[in-house]
Amino acid sequence: MNAEREATPEAVVCSGLNYAFGETKAVDGLDLSVSAGECFGLLGPNGAGKTTAIRCVTTLLPVPPGMVTVFGHDPAKEKMAVRRLLGYVPQQLSADGGLTGRENVSLFARVFDVSRRERAARVTQALEAVDLTDAADRLAKTYSGGMVRRLELAQALVSAPRLLMLDEPTIGLDPIARTSVWEHINAVRKATGMTVLVTTHYMDEADQYCDRVALMHKGTIRALGTPEQLRTELRERRADGSAPTLEDVFRDVAGSGLDEGGDFRDVRSTRRTASRVG
Known part of the structure; x- marks a missing residue:
């Protein structure tokens, strides 16, 4: 068992990852490793570089070449091999309201090159997995908004990915719908051993569901560990020894950046998504 684990490459490795839009550096020398099978949260204020890193x-x-690997495959050299390993739920809505749920998932099955022979069964399985x-x-x-997010999850799951990438998967949802989405994610993860890499602004979600989290600010990782480790480290630095929340850790790392991150397009995109699923 240990030998097998050692032989399995990390799900995601970023080594000195840089990405800039013109003169604006969105990701600045990012070093990050996500172990196979874990649920990893990438947290940070708007404009921290999370979505850019996900898209890389x-x-x-x-x-x-050499900046990113996914289960040992380099996207710069093996783009299609990497894509076959991934399921991706973007922050922007990807479901088509003019299609049925089954038609939406079938479309993604074709996009992800699921064989015609397996397609119908895979679509049915994906819909069953998210209770649709x-x-x-x-x-x-x-x-409803929660059903739309679960449909998008089914779209991402139809190709049976080893790595599921979720960019703000519960944005705009009420607490009950958010819990429902996470219950389905965890059920699939438990059944398949799938790795999950998620960005979220909901600190309670990260605290409850993520094995480890990285707090990102201005393109780099500022803190990394389990939620409990990060809370403990901050408590030890507090003069009064009071117990912090993960949101307190988030604010401690990001500082004034919480009010400064992102731009007009970020706000517009987020509000459009939230309004369509709300």
């Missing part, structure tokens, strides 16, 4: 890993943004079987043949525009 998913091959949506090009990076030079009864609503599968309704138009997606009739779904």
Whole structure:
């Protein structure tokens, strides 16, 4: 068992990852390692570089060889091999309201090159995994916000990914819907051993569901560890020894950046997504 674990490459490794938009450096020498099978949270204020880093890993943004590997594959050299390992739920909505739930998932099955012979069964399995079987043949525009997010999760799961990438998967959802989405993510993870890499602004989600978290600010990692480790480290630095929350750790790392991160496009994109699933 130990030999097998040692032989399994890390799910994601970023080594000195840099990415800039013009003169604006979004990711600045990012070093990050995500172990196979874990749920890893990438946290930080708007503009910290989280989504850019995610897009580099998913091959949506090009990076030079040697900066990123996914289960040992370099996206710069093996783009299609990496894509076959991934499921991706972006922050922006990816479901088509004019299609049924089943049609949306079938479309993603074709995009991810699921064989015609396996396609129908895979679509059914993905819908079952997120508890959308009864609503599968309704138009997606009739779904609630939580159902839409679960549909997008089914779209990402239809290719049976080894690595599921989630960019703000519960944005705009009420607490009950957020819990439902995470219950389905964890059920699939438990059944398959899938690795999950998630960005979220909800500190309670990161605290409850992530094995480890990295707090990112201005393109670099400022703190890394289990939620408990990060809370303990901050408590030990406090004069009164009071117990902090993960949100306290987040504020301690990001400082004034909480009010300064992102730009107009970030705000507009986030509000559009939240309004469509709310």
